[in-house]
Amino acid sequence: LNHDMTLAEFKFIWYMEYSHRMWGRVVGLAYILPAAYFWRRGWLSRPLKGRVLALCGLVCFQGLLGWYMVKSGLEEKPDSYDIPRVSQYRLAAHLGSALVLYSASLWTGLSLLLPRHKLPETHQLLRLRQYAHGTTALIFLTALSGAFVAGLDAGLVYNSFPKMGERWIPDDLLAFSPVLRNIFENPTTVQFDHRILGIASVTAVTALYLFSRKIPLPRRTRMAVTSLLAMACMQ
Structure with missing residues (x-):
């Protein structure tokens, strides 16, 4: 070897x-x-x-x-x-x-x-906090899917974007049996899922940024949200 x-x-x-x-x-x-x-x-x-x-x-x-x-x-x-x-x-x-x-x-x-800012618990702030938690979970899931891409060398299967080869949905997406096994062990499915999760994460971060602009927030919170959007786009 x-x-x-x-x-x-x-x-x-x-x-x-x-x-x-x-x-x-x-x-x-x-x-x-x-x-x-x-x-x-x-x-x-x-x-x-x-x-x-x-x-x-x-x-x-x-x-x-x-x-x-x-x-x-x-x-x-x-x-x-x-x-x-x-x-x-x-x-x-x-x-x-x-x-x-x-x-x-x-x-x-x-x-x-x-020091923690004391902000009034408005309905908008509560929604922003809930959405931020959901976005965090989505980003975490995207990162974990990247580990499966690395572990299976799934990044070498298709190197074109946004299509995978000549198709939007590859033929071998569900090649393994049982079907659930494809999510974790089929390199094509793993790469496909990682692409979808990555796009969803960037979309969620962008929506979080736009939503945060409608709420009066402390300066450092705005800086954090803006930095998050910048890093998501860079990634």
Whole structure:
């Protein structure tokens, strides 16, 4: 396998993986050591202690998931001669856990650094908050679908847009049986779903931005929504 790989190419892959593992350990220490120090000094409030414990637990869980994911790529499959690859399910779990950890860390940090604005609970504000939560869930789902694209090399199946080849809906979209299996294991379906979710996410973010312009919001909230739209378009 990979007999044509040069030593330089192998070193590049090895150092990429090694750096990722070392960086993960640095992140773990950056969480756990300061948390233990602040806890011992009594600088954490009771609610914050719960968050800190949850974040440290997520860090450990993330490392465990990473090991579990890599392990799937090293398992021998006697009946398969495919290129060794990690499980797309475990890859999606690893990415999803990382997104949850990052989001929770950012939310915790901002809640400590920035005072919360007291806004009147109007009907429009409630609708905006609900829509923002829905958009967040959609973006999260889109990111997870990207992990399935990466895990199956589904991005190599069709490289034309907006059509997939010569068709809007490819013939092999539901080639696997049972049908539900296509969503997670058929590269064509996985790429198709990721395209649809990506378009839906950009549309949802745009609608969120337009809706937010109709409501009097604090300056930093407007900046956050505008930045979200800019990043969605860039992505």
